[in-house]
Amino acid sequence: MRIYVCEYSGHPFQVQLSRELARRGNRVVHAYFSDFQTPKGSLQLGPGDPPTLEITPLSLGKPFSKYGLVKRRFQEIRVGRLIAQRIGEFEPDIVIGCNLPIDALDAVVTLCDRQRRPFVFWQQDIYSKAIGDLLGERLGMAGRLIGRYYQMLERKAAARSSAIVVIADDFRHTLEAEFGVDGRRIHTVENWAPLDEISPRPKSNDWSRRHGLDDCDVVLYTGTIGLKHDPALILEVAKSIALRPHTRMVVTSEGRHADWLAQQAAELPGAPLLVLPFQDFKSYSDVLGSADVLIAILESDAGTFSVPSKVLSYLCSGRSIVLSAPPANLASRTIQRANAGYAVPVGDVAGFVGAINTLLDDPDRRTAFGANGRTYAERSFDIGKIADRFDAIIGSVRADQRRDARHGRVDLPALSPR
Structure with missing residues (x-):
């Protein structure tokens, strides 16, 4: 199976999952936004990595405006379009998106929806709530209206997703009651850290x-x-x-x-x-x-x-x-x-x-x-068991596609060769 993982931040445990999925024979591209200022994980291919794994940095070629809200928004839109372009070129069987800003998320989900590629929304936070709270505090009513716009985009992304992976059951009420998501499409997988890469060390090192x-x-x-x-x-x-x-x-x-x-x-x-x-x-x-x-x-x-x-x-x-x-x-x-x-x-x-x-x-x-x-x-934090959960989620998405195809609700793309 061809899997495209777009994990905006380049954090350690998400790329560990991509490595494990690739070890299981899947063709995996792990893409991250290299211009974003945050601690990164192990994003270089090593001698022990499977040949079916590709790790791809994405860059706009200029400094990222982390604190300039307007400029940042336009840059995040550009990042989303860049990710969507790369997805179209790779032609994956499934896309997993994590830590994507909402404007970038919207571009990716729109592309997947248009090309009928299943999208798994790996949701780390309710970002529209954070945006509404922040801008409401800074801009008053105008900020709250902007927050509602982003809530609409995030709700639309959730509705278009084939499955949603949340990091805690606490998300379920918001997704079901406020976003209208069918609870059967919500899967809980708590975050973890890569045990094989972070180990106890002596104080004197x-x-x-x-x-x-x-x-x-x-x-x-x-x-x-x-x-x-x-x-x-x-x-x-x-x-x-x-x-x-x-x-x-x-x-x-x-x-x-x-x-x-x-x-x-x-x-x-x-x-x-x-x-x-x-x-x-x-x-x-x-x-x-x-x-x-x-x-x-x-x-x-x-x-x-x-x-x-x-x-x-x-x-x-x-x-x-x-x-x-x-x-x-x-x-x-x-x-x-x-x-x-x-x-x-x-x-x-x-x-x-x-x-x-x-x-x-x-x-x-x-x-x-x-x-x-x-x-x-x-x-x-057993990565084998965690990858089993993601394998099961991917399998359920494919099963839903086949069922919908039998009922004439969707055209099922042929599974790409590994």
């Missing part, structure tokens, strides 16, 4: 020694600091640990909020805060291994839907975790389920800082939480 972090306590934040994250909370942590000897707050990130933290770091006495750019994925296990406590944050309006993939990577690393997030959020529930650290409600700054200091003072508890997290990851 090449990366930690290079940055002078092998002989001090480290509180670490890795990854994007976006609209759903409060960088001021990271700064509060840095101020708190400045009172501790031989302790540093380390951030590996890029963008506007990371730049702000770097400016603040220069003004803190004792240099407790170190801000570094995104690190190469090949070093990611060592980066996480340098930490004594890993932290993640979500704002209150993240609700139940947004799940930072960094939390799942943290579980693989065998390090303790402290998360600031809404209690109903899946990331909070996952940390509690794994008994891998503390999930602190949003707004409880003292509780968040206190949980970090509690773990810094208790190495045995840190070790126990870290071991629990790794055990949870080993039990839950």
Whole structure:
């Protein structure tokens, strides 16, 4: 089978799925938008990769306007058209779309609908809700109207999708009640992290020694600091640990909020805060291994839907975790389920800082939480079982096509040779 996976961000676990699907004899193209500023996964073909896998970076040939809303929208439309063009050239039997901005998603789904190619909507968030909330806050009624437009586009994409894969059952009510999606087309597959690529490392490793972090306590934040994250909370942590000897707050990130933290770091006495750019994925296990406590944050309006993939990577690393997030959020529930650290409600700054200091003072508890997290990851992140779920979803889509063809509702394309 020919499968086209368009995963906008280039994150680690989605490309792991593409590798596994290709190992099963499918011809897989994994496409990602290389201009988007975010941590990337293992996106280079290696000697162990199957010959049926192709990993394709897509670029507009110019810097991506992450913070300019109007320019960003037009760039995302162009990305969607570029993906649609590549889909048309590859002629896949099925398309899987993940992390696509809504304007890009609309272009891809429209192409698939026109060419009668089944599209699997791998939905990581209800993006139209996030857009409506953000623009409503910034622009008032005009922003809310724009949000309704994007809700219409996202609802249309869901209606045109052959199947929808959601990362939590929490999505089901919105999709069924507000988007009108038949629940039989909704499949839940929780996100994961690539166990074979993120493993526990000793604290003293090449990366930690290079940055002078092998002989001090480290509180670490890795990854994007976006609209759903409060960088001021990271700064509060840095101020708190400045009172501790031989302790540093380390951030590996890029963008506007990371730049702000770097400016603040220069003004803190004792240099407790170190801000570094995104690190190469090949070093990611060592980066996480340098930490004594890993932290993640979500704002209150993240609700139940947004799940930072960094939390799942943290579980693989065998390090303790402290998360600031809404209690109903899946990331909070996952940390509690794994008994891998503390999930602190949003707004409880003292509780968040206190949980970090509690773990810094208790190495045995840190070790126990870290071991629990790794055990949870080993039990839950089996790529073979996860790929089995996607195989079943793809099979159900093909079965639906055959049934519709028998009833004259759709022309079933011939299955392409592998």
